[in-house]
Amino acid sequence: GEDVEQSLFLSVREGDSSVINCTYTDSSSTYLYWYKQEPGAGLQLLTYIFSNMDMKQDQRLTVLLNKKDKHLSLRIADTQTGDSAIYFCAESPDTGRRALTFGSGTRLQVQP
Amino acid sequence: EPEVTQTPSHQVTQMGQEVILRCVPISNHLYFYWYRQILGQKVEFLVSFYNNEISEKSEIFDDQFSVERPDGSNFTLKIRSTKLEDSAMYFCASSEVRLAGRNEQFFGPGTRLTVL
Numbered sequence: 001g002e003d004v005e006q007s008l009f010l011s012v013r014e015g016d017s018s019v020i021n022c023t024y025t026d027s028s029s030t031y032l033y034w035y036k037q038e039p040g041a042g043l044q045l046l047t048y049i050f051s052n053m054d055m056k057q058d059q060r061l062t063v064l065l066n067k068k069d070k071h072l073s074l075r076i077a078d079t080q081t082g083d084s085a086i087y088f089c090a091e092s093p094d095t096g097r098r099a100l101t102f103g104s105g106t107r108l109q110v111q112p
Numbered sequence: 113e114p115e116v117t118q119t120p121s122h123q124v125t126q127m128g129q130e131v132i133l134r135c136v137p138i139s140n141h142l143y144f145y146w147y148r149q150i151l152g153q154k155v156e157f158l159v160s161f162y163n164n165e166i167s168e169k170s171e172i173f174d175d176q177f178s179v180e181r182p183d184g185s186n187f188t189l190k191i192r193s194t195k196l197e198d199s200a201m202y203f204c205a206s207s208e209v210r211l212a213g214r215n216e217q218f219f220g221p222g223t224r225l226t227v228l
Contacts, residue, residue: 050214102154
């Protein structure tokens with residue numbers, strides 16, 4: 001079945017860039033998503049990328065997709081303390097199925 | 113901005129009891145979902161619902177689970193006879209019907225279910 005893996009923890013200083021990485025196994029993935037979860041809150045959709053794209057930029061967020069290596073990354077520029085949260089990548093397979101498969105989440109800690 | 117809401121935020125129940133978790137999806141969305149996250153584990157898909165029927169379900173979604181859209185706004189998850197291992201955070205999500213596979217799902221804040 002599908003599997004999505006992420007490193008568990010990342011610590012950066014305020015103002016630096018953060019890069020959160022994700023790998024997935026399902027070659028039929030059509031869309032890949034990044035979600036943010038703050039303490040006690042639900043999953044907030046940050047951005048997504050379609051599998052025929054290499055890069056997508058949205059303000060401070062840049063998503064890079066290497067489809068050959070099945071590697072996805074989320075770069076947050078000028079990281080702020082408010083960016084401290086757990087970040088989940090998720091993949092959505094072919095158009096016949098809608099279930100998202102999530103990674104285990106990366107806890108981003110931003111040091112002031 | 114429209115959002116998915118869930119009630120209650122925390123539910124405590126005794127093993128063997130029935131629980132109903134409630135969700136109000138975003139009003140123009142037509143797909144609805146339930147996911148769960150056991151403490152320390154991944155978010156797992158349970159079921160998706162469209163046009164008043166289940167469109168997809170996972171192995172977790174066995175006969176003790178059911179979903180319903182009792183009216184035009186609510187979407188519920190019922191667990192018939194709760195077990196200790198049902199303790200988890202349950203997330204509801206909804207999405208629009210889009211062409212070409214785009215499937216942006218918007219999540220509620222979750223209901224924490226504790227089974228004693």
